[in-house]
Amino acid sequence: MTPDRLDHIFSALADPTRRAILARLALGTTSVTELAEPFRMSGPAVTKHLKVLERAGLIIRGREAQWRPCSLDAAPLKDATDWLEQYRRFWEGSFDRLEEYLQEVQTNGGKDVRDSSRDK
Template sequence: MSDVATGALDATFAALADPTRRAILARLRSGEASVSELAAPFDMSQPAVSKHLKVLERAGLITRGRDAQRRPCRLRPGPLEDAAGWLENYRAFWEDRFQNLDVLLEELKGTGDE
């Protein structure tokens, strides 16, 4: 994995580490929203939500458009897909290990019955 890809993945996981940012991403799954719409369910100021949005934007997880007076935020799936792909490698690794363990346990169980 290149340094650029590693940096992007690091930024994605750092952004996902915060529950507020994960909630914002969950909201954006249903479509674009303004900063005030995204801030509404949280017990924090709009500037605080804007700081979270900047982290998400730097990680490439969202884009912020310009529609006259409004700056709608939109979800970008690419970085999440990259993170899911990275995690998939480890899921496959552990699944293989557990399969090997199952085979060994079955063999041991079979030899113990004799």
């Protein structure tokens, strides 16, 4: 997982139009025109969103006559999830004693921000 692959994935997800496109594609492959329909937005604008999703590896484009069907490729979402997974213990809240201890020593005794020479 190179760092800018995650950049592309997360920034593709940072837009509600693009998340809605993914949600639609979760129901199945469809055309650009149908993807565009729910939005008050020109065709070219949708084409650009699709390019962003494609750069992130989240969609696959086919060719069928004058249509360029899009389908979901969720594999990169797994990479995003794996990255987030590292932080699960933080939102689940229950650190065990060792983790608490490590966190304290990391912050120089857990007493002060930088060093222990200052004393408030």
